Amino acid sequence: MITSKKGREMLLTLSPIYEQSLVMNSIYEAIGSEFDNLELLNEEIELQLFPQSATWGLSFWENRVGLTTNIDEDIEIRRRKVIAKLQSKYIMTPKRMSMILQSYTGANIKINENISPYTFGVELTSTQGFPRDLEDLYKRVNVIKPSHLAVSYKLVSLLKSKTYFAQTAIMSEEITVYPYTSKEVKASVKAKFALANNISSETLTVYPR
Structure with missing residues (x-):
């Protein structure tokens, strides 16, 4: 079995009777390997022609x-x-x-x-x-x-990194109602804070009459 790429290509140009010949396979394996190495060398030399890709050159x-x-x-x-x-x-x-x-x-x-x-x-x-x-x-x-x-x-x-910010808003309110005139006292507060978690507290003091 020929492993050389060029050797296989050359062997295909011959009569099929030579495909089973160990002698012909060995000959074209050797010749093909030389051509394979030459092809690699050509590619390597091309890289040396430009400073952007040159290595040993x-x-x-x-x-x-x-x-x-x-x-x-x-x-x-x-x-x-x-x-x-x-x-x-x-x-x-x-x-x-x-x-x-x-x-x-x-x-x-x-x-x-x-x-x-x-x-x-x-x-x-x-x-x-x-x-x-x-x-x-x-x-x-x-x-x-x-x-x-x-x-x-x-x-x-410039440094590229992820930065996280956290914010908390705390609000308190105190309501004092007197004199007492109603049996039910309601207090309602509506607050909006952008990009924040709000915590609110409320103290309600009701004095009787």
Whole structure:
């Protein structure tokens, strides 16, 4: 029984009498396995052609754009650095800077111009937090920003969680009736409280004549 996908395909092109031949099955199993491995290798090489999907080929991209390879660093961070480096070769505008920094950090970036004389602001918003060390980000901004401008940073970290609030309203009322003129005294209170559990108490004092 041939397990190779390519081997089975090739064997089907032959006369059916060879399907029961152990020799032919062994030959096409060996040949088919080589073609299977070649197909996988082609797919793997295609991934290395783009920094967004490169794995072992990422070091070639880093060398091309002048970055130092650090295999201990998270591969997604390394990919972002390469992409940011490639994007920084064009004329720098707030929109392009935002795109570069977003590729670099994965955060939402907003560039605020002229927050003070010769200063622009970089606002980073993330739902996944930020790494402790943002030194690489600061260096990248210093490389791509106009040299005569200063920069100010604002980091916004959004936390997604469920928060529950409880509220209780307590109301009391005291009624005093005198002189006594009726055999029956009724008191009625109607209260509405939005989003609250209300607890009410009432004290009724009736003095006889």
